[in-house]
Amino acid sequence: MLKPIFTFLAASLLLVGTASAETVKLALIDPLTGPMAAAGQPAFEHLKYEAKRINANGGLNGQDLEIVGLDNKVNPQESLVQLQKAIDDGVRYVTQGNGSSVASALISAIEKHNQRNPGEEVLYLNYAAVDPAFTNERCSYWHFRFDANADMKMNALTDHIAANDDIKKVYLINQDYSFGQAVSKAAREMLKEKRPDIEIVGNDFHPLAKVKDFTPYVSKIQSSGADAVITGNWGQDVTLLVKAAAEFGLEAPFFTYYGASSGVVTQLGDKGVDRIYQINEYYGEFEDPEMAKRQTELYEQAEWDFYYLRLSTMLDMLKKSADQAKSTDPVDVAKAMEGMKLETTTGEVVMRAEDHQIQLPMFISVMKDDMEYGAEGTDYNFKKVARIDREAVSLPTTCRMRRPK
Template structure:
């Protein structure tokens, strides 16, 4: 019995040495589960491609899902589980409050545990502070942050003379307040004639019926809405707007997240806009093929282009470093670039903030590649080049010696 047990332990250790594991710490159950489930399915889908093209410096890539229920304390519990299981790479994106807790915890762990460092790959938590005053050597962000997206969105609004009155509605935590603040600041700079006619902050993932908020928007006289809502909160918000017949553009960060298209359908056509690194009406035949294949295999849309970019960059950094050690990969990733279907993405060494092109798109019908099994998807109306998306940073990073 002891010999058999020892044999199993040796086999497990050997398998671990041949595998690079990434823990996704995000909601996999509860009201925001669709966001986490779509992300983990995309990670697993692209991990197959990584493994078919050499893995991570010759090692197999494995994705491990850890459910945090969008709760910072639960996220810390899951982070410790990952560390105890010798997982050296974690990724997360749903909620900047969670990201803040993880960033602090990863920094502390790495300071106290030399040789056992963990790398935090941020795929969607976009509070600007994380690559400005709170920047960390152990943190890399693969999504454009709040101000980068708002800069692109308000560049577009600047040339829309019909938009004169804007209503802001956002989730009541650091990310939602950052979106509102950024919208106010940038509209004042670019369109001082635009009036902010209302502003609401609502609890994260708590509102079941947005009708009272839609009534306030209707009464305000607004002719456009700006929102950073994500997950259930964007789905229910735009559904309520559609049910109420609210006929105005919703300028969103996450209008194409899982569930929105199915819930809104025709009522969202030419009304729901988004700013993102990806849009569904894709011209590239290889990317179009991946969209179709992923939906057929997983039942989820190919929404998270940045997750493919993240894994491609991790693979390239490991090859450059000739190592899967997190410290070596972090150093190799600084300044690294990868080619994506939308253009070159660069990980800025100064603050570990990905620099990438963004797109403004709008929901359309009769699309060649429909989202969520429908004929609806997002059609590109504007591209903002990487250089125009880029913003300066206040980061003063301390690097390990």
């Protein structure tokens, strides 16, 4: 079962290190309470853990990094309230990942703030809100994305599905907002191009974080005769969906964006083995001993799994940019981050200057038992099925970046 989320005092600041004038604050604006907290809390703990490592290695241009947790309950308006609180507290770096509706609001608000307040600019580091528009028609100089966007992920996922001749019928189920709609659109278009013989036998949308029982949806999937299911669901919406499928006895495999989310392996157990697939920037076990050590330490210290490798990449790139610019001013850091290359445990990643969309290798993995490192204290985790090189993941952009003078 998901661990209980303890009461979060929104007025309090949960920090890493000791606050001082020499501290750079990074505010996480994400769900830290409520039904989607199992997506936000692991990110918060991961950031705090990695900030300690960054600080032990000189911080950001000699300044300590301080993580501030702000609960937005996956609500765009509440996110704007928390953004203003952060700015009033001297925060000039913001990160967020859960909910493209939230990301959309933050991009617009930060654009306006920076236009109106020269010298007090804020930089938005997006670790998981993957609506393709944010690095295409809505690209912003003040926004950098550290996760592959929905189209990049679907391009890799549909290549894998298209190579499987046993898949003839596909069912789509997604959350009813911009991200879920983008996932559905990309799946339909890419499968039509790569495997025109595949039939889309269902295309359902459901409210975000509102459905408590997915059995009616699973019944429709079963009746459709689908050979596979594609979903971009995250948080409790993916956990409850795959749980309902397992309890119903649906045998069709699920191809997911977030199938390794907190709670999935504990909810499914043996019923998830060889059935839940995920496209992500890494899989369940690190081959690099240093990363494996950090994976173990994070769980021992915070009882959350090392799910967000991209957060480690984000902080490493933030440090490299600040050190290279010899400054922690967001204007200088943004300039240094454009086009930056960084060697990671899975290979080299590049922050494309053209649209501020990270270019990185991706992995398709499937849930397995008897793994050396088990997720959530179990023996289950996700094992690599395929590696997709950075060049194959990359897609062109329509971004026309407006840069500050």
